[in-house]
Every structure is written in C-alpha cells, then in structure tokens.
Amino acid sequence: MTFSLAGRCARTGMFGAVVTTSSIAVGSRCSHASAGIGAALTQHITDPRLGPLMLDLLGRGFSAQQAIDSVVAATPRSDWRQLALIDKEGRTASFSGASVKPELAEAHGLDCVALGNIVRSAEVPAAMVKAFEADPAAPLAARLIAALAAGDAAGGECKPLVSTALVVADRQPFPYVDLRVDSDADPIATLARLWREYEPMAELYVARALDPESVITP
Template sequence: MTWSILARDPATGTLGVAVATRFFAVGALCPHVEGRVAALSTQALMNPMYAIEGMAMLRQGRPASEVAAVLTAADPGREVRQLHILDAAGRIAQHTGTGCVAWAGSVVGRDCSVAGNMLAGPEVVEATARAYEQAAAEGVEMAERLLRALEAGEAAGGDSRGKQSAALKVASKDPYADLDIRVDDHAEPIAELRRLHRRSKARYAIYRRFLAGPGHPGTYDRAVIIAAVEAEGTPDDDVPGS
C-alpha cells in the first residue's frame, strides 16, 4: 500500500525517510527516524512493533541486517510485511514478504533504500532511487532530496490505487527530528508535503536550530531567537504556495 525511501548523507550523517500511499495518515505508523541511530519504515500489513523494538536494538549499535532478521524471525505475519532499515553506519536491510501484494519489492541506491508494495511496477522504486541520487549529487538539502524522490516515484506510477497521504522526516544529531511533516488526507499529498516544507522555512526551521539536545540546553534567550527569525525567516504570507 506504500512506497518509501530511506536515505543517509555520508558527509553529515543526516538521516531521512519519506513515504507516500493511498492510505490514511501514513506518517502515523510507517516512517521512523532518529538522529545518529537509523531510519526505518514498516509497510504492507505493517507491524508497528518493528519500529518500537527495532529502534531499541539499533540504538545499541546492532547492524540493520541483524535487526531485520530478529524482527521478522519472531513475527508469524512476516510474509505479509515489508520492512527496510538504513542504520547510522550506512548499512541497509530489506524484507518483502512473499504475501505482499504485487508489485512489491525494493532497490538499494547510493546511500538510500527504496521499498514499496501495491505499486504500478518496479519503475516506481527505481525512479525514486535515481531522483534521490541525482539530488544528492547536486548537494541540495536532505528534505529536498526526499521530496524530489517521491515526486519521481509518483510520476512513474506510484501506488497503483492512487494518492492519499505522505510524510517526511529528517534527523541529524538529536533523537528527535529536525523536520517532521505529514499530510494525512489530501488529493495531492506530495504536492502538499512540498508546500509544508516551504512553510517550515518561514520560522520553524530557524527556531528548531536553537532547541536543546543531548548534552546541551540549547539557546533559551528569546531575544536571540526572535532576532534570528526576523533576520532569516520569511513571513508566512510571502512563502510561495502557502
């Protein structure tokens, strides 16, 4: 019911995940990312515990392949599940059960993993990976890479049933995301996701830089934060497409 991309920037360690589907609120259960740990997506007849238990193992430094093997071996429903993982070291694991609805499968690209099921065909995951690789070669930010990848997958046919929801998450140094946006129910979810990304740059992306993280309290001088937003931000009404 879904296709998704997991990605890692080897220069910065930034991790990201983006997903689109003809299913309500895909961002609630499928995509997961944690800075310095991993990106993961659980799909098809998803098992949310793959993320809960899998991320706990990945925090211990266990490789993606081992984590995927442990999760699927313990799950009697594994043949109707799809799972892929990209860990902080760049290791990738993919699982597509034999009971997933065609077309179902995955590809590994340069610093990315793409997996999907109920798709128009293998060209969806292939186009998604190629678009990501091209965007990465151009040096654009992670969120933009992921958006271009989803757009290419949709242009190649996307979910065979149509469109409904999409989500995108990016994380770098912190256990919580740098950016976490989702579209739960929309006629053009990927286009709406792009609009939200533009909107995030108006104020949110600047404010996010000042938040606390492991080992530091962040910047809590409100005047410093406001000055940065005023200097760098864009009024919401001026954001194209908002």
C-alpha cells in the same frame, strides 16, 4: 499500496524517511528516524511497532541486515510485512514477506533504500533511488521529497494517493523535520510546499529548544 524511501545524508549525518499511500495517516505508522542511529520503514499490513524495534537494535550495535533478520525471525506473521532499514554506516537492508502483494519491489542505492507494494510498476523503488542520489548536496528533506515524486512519476500507486509523511532526524532526540499530509488530493505536492515553508524555520526551532535566549531579539 505504499511506496517509501529511507536515506542518510553523508554530508550532515542526518537520517530521514518519506512515505505515501492511498490510506489516511501514513506518517503515524510507517516512517521512523533516530539521530545518529538510522531510519526505518514498516509497511504492508503495517505493524508500527517494528520501526522503533529495528532502530532500537541498531542502537544496540546491530547492522541493518542483522536488525532486520532479527525482527523478521522474532515477529509472528512476518510474511505480511515489508521492511527497510539504513544504519549509521549507510548500510541498508530490506525484506518483503511472501504474503506481500504485487507489484512489489525493493531497491538499494548509495545511502538509501526504497520499497513499494501494490504499485503500478516494480520500477517505482528504483526510480526513487535514482532521484535521491541525483543531488547529494541538497538538503536531505528535499532529496526525500524528490524521491517520492519520482516514484509517483514512475507509476505510483494503484489508487489515488491521500497521505504522505516526511521525518528527518539530526543531532537531537526530537525530529528536525516531521511533516504530514492527510486527506489531500495531491499529498506529494502539498508536502513539498510544506517543506518550503518549514525549511527557513527549521534551525530556529532547534535553537529555541536548546538555547531560548539565543533567539530573543531586543
């Protein structure tokens, strides 16, 4: 009952992930990104430990496929997990265990990978990939939200969506964007609105952290 996408902006080097589901607080469990390293997704009877673990392996020099293979091999009951990963080279990997419930699917595209489980159509991840690839010049956050909306339009989830999350990592150890929507009747539309409000402030918040005097006005 979740669909998601992890992607990279080849132009800026940013990594990000976006996810939505019919249960609360999806952003606290499923989507992960690390500057200069990659982005990860972990869902379906979710083990939140696996996202950071996959990113740690990427940081140690593993490829996306090697990292997922290692996590699957070392994780008890990995048959319940659905995972995806993109690394700094734009390589992607995904895994859906034998116990992941249908409809389920995985889709890989240029600088992106998408997942879906317990969705209305197996075409949901492919629709997300197509939307993400449509405008490479757009900000990564906007591309991720567009992908989420396309997945919903392609069938979405079997239950009403209530939460969504967007995380983007740039050059710093803290997120460039970290937006979450919970207990909302239209979480994807609300996420899009939050991004429009946040976008003009994103660079300012980074500057405040790195050089406070640079943003002080007389």
